[in-house]
Amino acid sequence: xxxxxxxxxxxxxxxxxxxxxxxxxxxxxxxxxxxxxxxxxxxxxxxxxxxxxxxxxxxxxxxxxxxxxxxxxxxxxxxxxxxxxxxxxxxxxxxxxxxxxxxxxxxxxxxxxxxxxxxxxxxxxxxxxxxxxxxxxxxxxxxxxxxxxxxxxxxxxxxxxxxxxxxxxxxxxxxxxxxxxxxxxxxxxxxxxxxxxxxxxx
Ligand SMILES: C[S@@+](CC[C@H](N)C(=O)[O-])C[C@H]1O[C@@H](n2cnc3c(N)ncnc32)[C@H](O)[C@@H]1O
Numbered sequence: 629x630x631x632x633x634x635x636x637x638x639x640x641x642x643x644x645x646x647x648x649x650x651x652x653x654x655x656x657x658x659x660x661x662x663x664x665x666x667x668x669x670x671x672x673x674x675x676x677x678x679x680x681x682x683x684x685x686x687x688x689x690x691x692x693x694x695x696x697x698x699x700x701x702x703x704x705x706x707x708x709x710x711x712x713x714x715x716x717x718x719x720x721x722x723x724x725x726x727x728x729x730x731x732x733x734x735x736x737x738x739x740x741x742x743x744x745x746x747x748x749x750x751x752x753x754x755x756x757x758x759x760x761x762x763x764x765x766x767x768x769x770x771x772x773x774x775x776x777x778x779x780x781x782x783x784x785x786x787x788x789x790x791x792x793x794x795x796x797x798x799x800x801x802x803x804x805x806x807x808x809x810x811x812x813x814x815x816x817x818x819x820x821x822x823x824x825x826x827x828x829x830x
Contacts, residue, residue, distance in 0.1 A: 670690070
């Protein structure tokens with residue numbers, strides 16, 4: 629994740645104070661570190677056995693070394709719910725759509741990484757266009773072109789009485805988040821801590 633994506637994630641976590649967080653795609657724990665700091669309990673899922681590292685590093689993390697669709701079946705079976713879920717596993721259109729469809733009923737807020745990538749974005753829309761539980765904005769954090777194409781970006785889906793695409797300038801969700809984060813960051817975290825955090829983020 630880019631620095632600004634991580635700052636957005638950290639701001640959101642700080643506001644949410646999530647009890648239960650779900651992560652699809654651990655890799656080397658670039659985001660997991662922050663999920664652990666700000667959530668009471670985290671489940672992280674990855675097909676790579678490296679995901680077991682997370683349980684050793686963080687006391688509040690449970691690692692599932694299985695494909696995300698197996699995780700979805702387990703979550704369904706056990707009727708698990710999450711305050712926050714992050715999707716960043718298999719980046720094919722079909723896999724993203726299935727991951728998203730699989731957790732919509734179980735998560736209040738869903739962050740989707742690589743929402744600026746055309747194929748990932750299509751997968752997100754495949755799932756989000758035909759649901760009536762969450763409002764979504766696929767340009768929550770926008771990205772820029774990389775050496776291998778357009779990657780990055782963060783989309784958000786939030787459980788809502790007004791499901792469907794968010795109208796950014798009518799619904800004041802995004803400005804509210806940014807404003808609140810700014811106030812909290814300025815008033816609660818010293819300049820020293822911010823510098824320390826930025827060093828870790830990048
Ligand atoms: C882009 S990386 C995740 C990066 C991580 N979220 C971070 O911020 O550092 C994608 C990860 O998803 C995992 N993955 C790919 N397909 C998967 C699947 N079907 N089920 C579970 N994990 C999968 C890969 O092994 C890889 O570690």
